[in-house]
Amino acid sequence: MNEDKIINALLELSEMAAVSGGEEAAVAAAARYLKTYVSDIKRDCFGNLLAFKPGENATGRPALTIALVAHADEIGAMVTKIEPGGFLRFTPIGGLDPRTLPGQPVTVHGKKKFPGVIGAAPPHLLTKKERGETTPMEKLFIDIGMDQEQAADKVKVGDIISLEQHPVALKNGKMMTGKSLDNRAGIAVLIACAAGLSRLYHSVDVVFIASLQEEVGLRGAITAAYGLNPDLAVAIDVTHGDAPELEEGRFFKLGKGPVVAKGPNLHPALVDRLEKTAGKYFLPVQREPIPDHSGTDAWAFQVAREGIPTALLSIPLRYMHTAVEMINLDDLFNCVKVLGYFIGGLNRTFLEDMKKC
Amino acid sequence: MLSELADIQGVSGDEAKVRRFISEKLAGRGIETSVDTMGNFIARKNRGKLATPPMLSAHMDEVGLMITSIRQGGLLNFQTVGGIDSRVLVAKRVKIGREGLRGVIGAKPIHLQKKEEQEKPYKQESLYIDAGFNSREEAEKYISTGDYAVFDVSCIKMGNGFYRGKAFDDRAGCLVLLELLLENSDLCFNAAFTVQEEVGTRGAMVTAYTLQPQKALVVEATASADTPETEKEMSSTILGKGPAISLMDKTILVDRKMRDELADCAVRAGIPFQFRRFTGAGTEGGAIAYSREGVKTAVIAVPCRYIHSPHCVLKESDLQATVSLARAWLENNQ
Numbered sequence: 302m303n304e305d306k307i308i309n310a311l312l313e314l315s316e317m318a319a320v321s322g323g324e325e326a327a328v329a330a331a332a333r334y335l336k337t338y339v340s341d342i343k344r345d346c347f348g349n350l351l352a353f354k355p356g357e358n359a360t361g362r363p364a365l366t367i368a369l370v371a372h373a374d375e376i377g378a379m380v381t382k383i384e385p386g387g388f389l390r391f392t393p394i395g396g397l398d399p400r401t402l403p404g405q406p407v408t409v410h411g412k413k414k415f416p417g418v419i420g421a422a423p424p425h426l427l428t429k430k431e432r433g434e435t436t437p438m439e440k441l442f443i444d445i446g447m448d449q450e451q452a453a454d455k456v457k458v459g460d461i462i463s464l465e466q467h468p469v470a471l472k473n474g475k476m477m478t479g480k481s482l483d484n485r486a487g488i489a490v491l492i493a494c495a496a497g498l499s500r501l502y503h504s505v506d507v508v509f510i511a512s513l514q515e516e517v518g519l520r521g522a523i524t525a526a527y528g529l530n531p532d533l534a535v536a537i538d539v540t541h542g543d544a545p546e547l548e549e550g551r552f553f554k555l556g557k558g559p560v561v562a563k564g565p566n567l568h569p570a571l572v573d574r575l576e577k578t579a580g581k582y583f584l585p586v587q588r589e590p591i592p593d594h595s596g597t598d599a600w601a602f603q604v605a606r607e608g609i610p611t612a613l614l615s616i617p618l619r620y621m622h623t624a625v626e627m628i629n630l631d632d633l634f635n636c637v638k639v640l641g642y643f644i645g646g647l648n649r650t651f652l653e654d655m656k657k658c
Numbered sequence: 659m660l661s662e663l664a665d666i667q668g669v670s671g672d673e674a675k676v677r678r679f680i681s682e683k684l685a686g687r688g689i690e691t692s693v694d695t696m697g698n699f700i701a702r703k704n705r706g707k708l709a710t711p712p713m714l715s716a717h718m719d720e721v722g723l724m725i726t727s728i729r730q731g732g733l734l735n736f737q738t739v740g741g742i743d744s745r746v747l748v749a750k751r752v753k754i755g756r757e758g759l760r761g762v763i764g765a766k767p768i769h770l771q772k773k774e775e776q777e778k779p780y781k782q783e784s785l786y787i788d789a790g791f792n793s794r795e796e797a798e799k800y801i802s803t804g805d806y807a808v809f810d811v812s813c814i815k816m817g818n819g820f821y822r823g824k825a826f827d828d829r830a831g832c833l834v835l836l837e838l839l840l841e842n843s844d845l846c847f848n849a850a851f852t853v854q855e856e857v858g859t860r861g862a863m864v865t866a867y868t869l870q871p872q873k874a875l876v877v878e879a880t881a882s883a884d885t886p887e888t889e890k891e892m893s894s895t896i897l898g899k900g901p902a903i904s905l906m907d908k909t910i911l912v913d914r915k916m917r918d919e920l921a922d923c924a925v926r927a928g929i930p931f932q933f934r935r936f937t938g939a940g941t942e943g944g945a946i947a948y949s950r951e952g953v954k955t956a957v958i959a960v961p962c963r964y965i966h967s968p969h970c971v972l973k974e975s976d977l978q979a980t981v982s983l984a985r986a987w988l989e990n991n992q
Binding site for chain 2: 384386387388390396397398399400401402403404405406415416417418420421422423424425426427432433434435436440442444445446447448451466469471472473475476478541544545546547548551556596619620621622623624625627
């Protein structure tokens with residue numbers, strides 16, 4: 302899979318709607334891309350997608366299994382009420398910032414997909430006081446161009462709402478912007494990694510997992526980790542990219558490589574091996590100190606069953622949880638390379654050595 | 659045609675693309691056209707039939723942004739051109755310059771915000787456009803200060819007979835004028851497609867002087883707040899109730915006779931209409947009314963939700979009724 306194909310896959314994945322609890326589109330697309338490179342694909346009871354790529358193992362001993370997990374879901378909202386006039390009220394699914402919403406186009410997933418927009422008061426009619434306040438989520442509404450009767454026929458309370466955004470590459474060719482790059486970028490890494498590993502010797506069994514409901518509390522990762530019980534796991538997600546309004550140390554430069562997390566959530570031997578692998582192959586990586594909860598699937602994997610040594614590799618991303626998220630594609634490609642060489646270099650001895658330290 | 663018109667980039671002072679579109683639509687139709695030094699586009703239908711033809715006016719420009727400086731790291735500072743509530747800028751995508759390079763206005767991730775930050779909107783000065791450049795030098799290859807930016811939005815049909823898109827203020831008015839120019843009729847009138855309305859109705863001052871009309875009708879898009887969170891009596895206009903006839907705005911007290919004439923025209927032709935129940939905000943009405951020794955001037959407008967935001971919403975039936983009302987008024991003034 303060359304870089305253009307990876308970019309096209311990511312464009313397709315970013316455009317589709319897969320809000321937590323309604324991830325089918327993204328999971329189906331992930332399965333379609335992965336199936337060329339894996340021996341088996343299954344869905345667990347919860348709905349997580351698992352794609353199996355066995356290693357070449359002539360030792361006769363059971364192979365080591367490593368899980369690469371990326372969440373398929375994205376933030377969005379849910380219809381709570383149909384107002385007189387046909388306007389929809391909504392409640393967020395995942396961390397949605399009300400300050401980013403006025404004037405935001407959305408798709409309402411009712412009987413069909415209906416385009417809509419989150420209303421914004423015209424400046425002509427605003428008072429100075431109103432301009433100085435954030436409009437809270439419960440006062441925002443969606444206009445789908447229908448009266449109450451039509452809206453009630455086409456849309457039900459509980460229907461899912463996704464942000465609408467067509468992803469694009471920016472002028473310098475390295476940057477991409479769109480919605481839900483958190484975490485379709487991670488899904489694209491899984492796909493590219495599966496493709497890459499089909500041309501690279503690896504003795505360990507690799508399982509690619511597209512997990513559900515991460516944005517509402519790592520739900521899918523809990524059942525996937527239990528069900529698979531891998532020897533090792535690496536979560537692939539996004540972390541905060543550089544922006545002038547952020548505090549020093551809370552963000553990572555776009556284009557300076559994927560980010561290896563370090564802290565109680567992450568197994569030190571895995572962190573060390575990832576960083577050393579990057580160093581050995583002259584691949585750029587950055588390091589993110591995380592003193593407690595990483596807020597990613599790694600948190601759920603670490604404490605599954607008897608415990609799973611887990612690492613976290615992130616792609617720096619600007620303006621997280623908005624319709625204008627931005628990444629540098631080089632970080633994505635380097636993430637794939639680091640993972641590929643890391644997996645290529647793993648064998649059972651690694652696990653045994655790890656237990657010693 | 660509304661979609662095509664609305665999607666064109668044309669912030670005040672940069673209306674060339676809109677002018678070109680209108681000019682191409684009118685080419686070969688036997689309509690006399692001209693462009694003045696400011697960039698206003700004037701079309702005279704059936705010239706010579708009347709000594710002083712009535713004037714229709716709609717503005718080509720839209721609100722937008724201008725790049726004012728480039729930061730060391732390649733981010734772009736901007737100011738608004740025309741009235742935009744900075745709260746609608748956050749987390750939106752824009753097209754910059756003649757080439758329409760993509761950029762985004764970002765937002766601090768919700769994960770890293772403090773509670774008190776969440777309650778206060780962003781100040782416009784703290785916002786910037788990120789077009790993905792890594793340095794000022796890289797950005798300067800493609801972008802200059804003074805470049806314009808517009809919302810990166812495509813107009814679509816939505817729901818039951820509605821349109822969603824940018825710049826309906828006043829491409830809706832441009833569409834009304836274009837339809838009346840293009841239809842097969844012997845109506846005689848002058849149509850002015852003006853520039854720089856959003857920065858102080860500059861273009862209309864010049865066109866009104868040039869055309870010297872006795873009567874003029876401004877065709878606008880006007881704010882509607884027929885939406886939740888607004889008291890019904892504060893809605894100003896309601897979508898689906900037809901064009902809004904102004905009584906007054908910040909620039910003009912509409913001539914009573916003309917106002918009544920418009921209402922009569924509507925009643926006689928069975929065209930739905932409403933009065934604009936708001937007296938603030940300005941239009942070209944004033945610029946035309948006080949031109950030379952004075953011009954009898956009125957304003958009608960297509961009601962439009964979320965005006966001056968990335969996505970406005972209007973109803974197709976209102977647009978058609980506005981065409982009908984403007985036509986009926988022209989017929990009354992032949």
